[in-house]
Amino acid sequence: MSKGKVLLAYSGGLDTSCILAWLIDQGYEVMAYMANIGQEEDFKAAEQKALKIGATKDIRQEFVSDLVWPAVQSNLIYEGVYLLGTALARPVICKKQIEIAKREGCQFVSHGCTGKGNDQVRFELGYYSLHPTIQVITPWRDPAFFNKFPGRPALLEYAKLKGIPVVQTASKPWSTDENLYHISYEAGILENPDQTPPKDMWKLTVDPEDAPNTPERLSIHFSNGIPVKVENTSNGKIVEKDDLALFLYLNEVGRKHGVGRLDIVENRFIGIKSRGCYETPGGTILRAAHVDLEGLTLDREVRRLKDQYTQKLAEIIYNGMWFSAEREFLMASIAHSQTVVNGVVKVKLFKGAVYIEGRSSPNSLYDEKVASMDETDGFHPEFSEGFIRITSIRLRAYMNQKEKFQKQ
Amino acid sequence: MSKGKVLLAYSGGLDTSCILAWLIDQGYEVMAYMANIGQEEDFKAAEQKALKIGATKDIRQEFVSDLVWPAVQSNLIYEGVYLLGTALARPVICKKQIEIAKREGCQFVSHGCTGKGNDQVRFELGYYSLHPTIQVITPWRDPAFFNKFPGRPALLEYAKLKGIPVVQTASKPWSTDENLYHISYEAGILENPDQTPPKDMWKLTVDPEDAPNTPERLSIHFSNGIPVKVENTSNGKIVEKDDLALFLYLNEVGRKHGVGRLDIVENRFIGIKSRGCYETPGGTILRAAHVDLEGLTLDREVRRLKDQYTQKLAEIIYNGMWFSAEREFLMASIAHSQTVVNGVVKVKLFKGAVYIEGRSSPNSLYDEKVASMDETDGFHPEFSEGFIRITSIRLRAYMNQKEKFQKQ
Amino acid sequence: MSKGKVLLAYSGGLDTSCILAWLIDQGYEVMAYMANIGQEEDFKAAEQKALKIGATKDIRQEFVSDLVWPAVQSNLIYEGVYLLGTALARPVICKKQIEIAKREGCQFVSHGCTGKGNDQVRFELGYYSLHPTIQVITPWRDPAFFNKFPGRPALLEYAKLKGIPVVQTASKPWSTDENLYHISYEAGILENPDQTPPKDMWKLTVDPEDAPNTPERLSIHFSNGIPVKVENTSNGKIVEKDDLALFLYLNEVGRKHGVGRLDIVENRFIGIKSRGCYETPGGTILRAAHVDLEGLTLDREVRRLKDQYTQKLAEIIYNGMWFSAEREFLMASIAHSQTVVNGVVKVKLFKGAVYIEGRSSPNSLYDEKVASMDETDGFHPEFSEGFIRITSIRLRAYMNQKEKFQKQ
């Protein structure tokens, strides 16, 4: 008698391979679901290990169109520095998993996340939002599981016992999570926040010190705040139309020039600080270019408001609340603002950095005549007098109050 | 009969030299005041031109201690990118000018700012705040002046007539404003926002393409959110104690490695967009390091609130409202937050970029044991279950509402 | 030779009657435009005075649908207390005025606002937004006008000279501005903020002390956050469908019960404080009811964000920036949030106050079973343990930091 049907989010690694076997041991009927979200993975090998009882789903296109593009439109950034690559991937993975679970009549879903991290929260809030009555099995929070497997050796032994082929790569002293937007590194030696990561940790991008000595230049075309064409003005190559291809091309150029490395101590949703390193090549280029184009096309006050709401939006998404009323609320304004974010931004990539070299737009709010220091056409400098005098009324009143007060 | 006594903010350039002569022509008794705020300037030559009737004041120390340090504590940044170098200099220049004007019994102050920019606002709001009844003479907003001097040739001719020595440097096709925190470039050829600035425009920093091929590493020590010591771990040099010397050393290393260039379209207070290029070498290094240290030492929610108020503070300061109730209000919280921002940040400078390589603090909120993925000591993963389940209540309710609503 | 064609916003009062005559004296071709926005006014008399050369426009319907309803959806309130009755009327008055000015080929528009208030700003920002090249004549800021008319006697004399019939009502020692949403009182004896307004000043509402001794009850039905039906459950009367009729009925009941009086010191856009008294009967009832219904139907986090948006929106509208990018930005999200604000709120009106007595909604997020203290069905109290323990991690870390710090 089966305890019921489980759909496991399978990663191809040792943990979820063991979880899969363990769930079967526990009497569940188990299906594996592996998302291809752009990570570097031996999908063939995974198929041999687990996907006899499951399937890979290529969700890269949805990831770019439904998550990455809105992130670009929002200039999404967490705690001023992190581009949210892991958090952005979760909703699209969850959505497909719940879709399959519903279709296959699974009463349970499961994942291999640990009990201290953000990802357990993101997966489960996604599951519950999309399927309020689903039941979730979380082996790494179940003492029956985590006491049985106190470390890697126990998992390896169990894998051997269960006939799970384990690629005998030397284990790295850190964990990674990868998708087409970014790769993250945490845990292991990185748990000392003062420890500089070793040169060979960084996997996606060329070390800036080894990057080409010649810069490369791109013109990125935006429509409604979304990139629609990339021209490499250094070599004439043009990529356009296909969202996925366009993003992957930006990644390729960004990786070559060492763009998008980051090393931070961040605040997890559960209230602990953790140290993470990230590489987000294409995303870093796009954010710089999009922010710049908004400088030209967005009204000043809209920009201020949007910047405030972006900070909040980043929190919401980091905390796993993509499927929430508040995310929809904020994005209604943000989407409205993007209709005028059209134009071209010129960027230079060199040794790890992105430089903006110019921008233009059919919806520009910049008026060369008005801005010019040499022209007075259409602008009466006398008006500034009134503007300043009126603006000073409040400040002068305060200073008078203060002076009077200090005398008391 | 003199019309009264004017204290002119004198820059040493053609404009304020002519304004000085013109004010005398108009029947004012004129004094010149020249602030040494770290700009590269021939103070000797200025003395010959104008300072017979005035004086230079070295306000570099006050600038660093009273303005730059609070900016560092606040992670001050305007529109996500600009470090506010010009806006930060104005309050300290104004303050000294009003101090002298009061001492010398001047009824008037004057400046050489144009009628379209931010600086006229910053100067005058500063003046009115510090001296509510002062009168301000603004030649570039006075038709009697600006019609007389429609362009540079008219000014040069007048200078010649008045015997003002003009250094015959070829005029650059842009304007600059410099102080020890930054230099700005605007106007002229930069008025086309799509025009890439010429390589020889950038004056403070080495072109990243020409910067050293070997990175240089610093350990920056903070106390109360303020830098107190810089160790150059690449060469053993240590700078500490003296605020000004410390900041100038960071500038020196930053300039060498091409750090802190920026090219943007920004929103002026008077509501027009303008294009500006900036170099802020030391400030860029300090901001990166300080933000990082706050990651380790500030509570998550304090950080979120502080980030919100920093955005507002940047607006306030950009708009020239340093001497305002709202600036004091925000800074009361920010100052309170900095008591725990103590520690050391390791940075690497290379070809225009600043990389963080580690950080430590006696006030760290990071707990290696709690953060560790390998330890469960003191953390019960089962609690995460409850946390997620409770957190999901609201999200599930919303999805139920939505589903019900869509069926209606 | 005419100097050009002016469309004057005509109020029917002494000021704009004199302005009309004065503009003709100055050589303009003048047309008068009088908005019927629900104020109590002798439109017949106005017609005799000025509308031979102009027309009244009934814009009450647009006012309610285009301005008042969005204000209700937004819970619009300024500085925590004022419902913005004057600011809301301006955009709809401006819009019609510019429409007529364009149609009639006027190069100029004019108004009778003084040079210290908010309304000059609201009118003119409206004009310039809707017709960027229009020219505005503002007699009360023109020394030629204001020096000629230093007080009421001079205006009366001029009116007599020009044959303008002036109703010989004793002048009240305050000014008013009225529309169907509210009436405001300011200036005159009210300029002393410690002076209690006389009982006979309040014009719209019955004095709460004289209001009926028996309360009256209404059930207000909302759809998309907009009132669509009012049932008077005390007498069985029902008003529905017609926006204007519905709002006027709420006004009628509110006035009878003395609802919506306010006496404040507020901050004008130009930076001075002013004292204003207001009566907003229907608006006060609607705001209380709408806020309450959002308690039942809006997600918590949406409510928090919307409350922030509303504070900003109130500023924007108060400052006369209805026709702005930022107003549209904020309203995109607010409109999105209102789709679920459907249901009925029961209110009691009594002696100046509005009491909420119950509410229901087909889109309620309230779940009686989950909320019940007596039921555990579907809720596991054990989860609260985990929630609290995880939530406490951050707080405990801070207290540890603090304790350690204090020991240093």
Added chain:
Amino acid sequence: MSKGKVLLAYSGGLDTSCILAWLIDQGYEVMAYMANIGQEEDFKAAEQKALKIGATKDIRQEFVSDLVWPAVQSNLIYEGVYLLGTALARPVICKKQIEIAKREGCQFVSHGCTGKGNDQVRFELGYYSLHPTIQVITPWRDPAFFNKFPGRPALLEYAKLKGIPVVQTASKPWSTDENLYHISYEAGILENPDQTPPKDMWKLTVDPEDAPNTPERLSIHFSNGIPVKVENTSNGKIVEKDDLALFLYLNEVGRKHGVGRLDIVENRFIGIKSRGCYETPGGTILRAAHVDLEGLTLDREVRRLKDQYTQKLAEIIYNGMWFSAEREFLMASIAHSQTVVNGVVKVKLFKGAVYIEGRSSPNSLYDEKVASMDETDGFHPEFSEGFIRITSIRLRAYMNQKEKFQKQ
């Protein structure tokens, strides 16, 4: 052998009386702690029941000075309507409880809160913040307890068995929580949010319909945003100096006039909506008066920022995070703002409502001359022209962009 020493927060009611006995049954050494925070309670009877093994602590003075006054300074309000009476009481109760627990060497503290509410969170976050290693026993979340006592009859039977004297009052069909700031009603028949509460539920305040037909007037004097003197100008009575006496007097007058009733659906921290009714007589008067005085004395921009801070602060306190870094952060600025909030506010109380009738301050920012519509002294109306023209630049640019865009 005792399992250890527990300090129980004892309320005098049936629940905590049974918990006390049950904890002893479980083998704990139990002490009871009863806070006198101004609730109406038979402390004598409580003493007979439980306080043989414990003590009452009168913490009313601390409550007013340390919690209520900062709430007044902050204009603290949750979701726009609720004055946070329960949330404000918790920190002062917790603090004393932890103080005693430490002194008495208790390893455990305990409370009688249910597993669905806010108060469990508030108590426990308070405990953990003040004593990070304390252990908390929560019977209403322990199946061993809540399964044993599924309803009131089981508790009554157990009480009888244990010889706990139970006052045989008929049980009310709702729960209450009372302190000197407010009383709350929830649960029972109130769980239907459309059910109007019965007239006899409201306990603190006279029904507005039965309140005196004659209004009563107070002049409330503030110093640093804190009330320091109340003059009843209707009868000449003056209360001053003693914080507690002053607050209790405001309560007395407020109760008499039916001030401060509220009926809402609110959002609990754990994500569910609940319906609550509240009476906060003195607090409602004070908030209205303090908000009004800030209108006169606070700078406009400070007020806007403070209003934002207050919204956030209310969330923090509602959620039980009084002892947090973020509360301290916000209060640093709020405290700074209050130095100028000095003066007198005149209020009228009548039939449930509070009316402001005037205000004055030695720190007023209101300038009668500048505000006056009849005076131009010190104000040049021409400056408004420049102010408006400059302000319109941005709005016109946006309208041009929009028009151009719509044509595309």
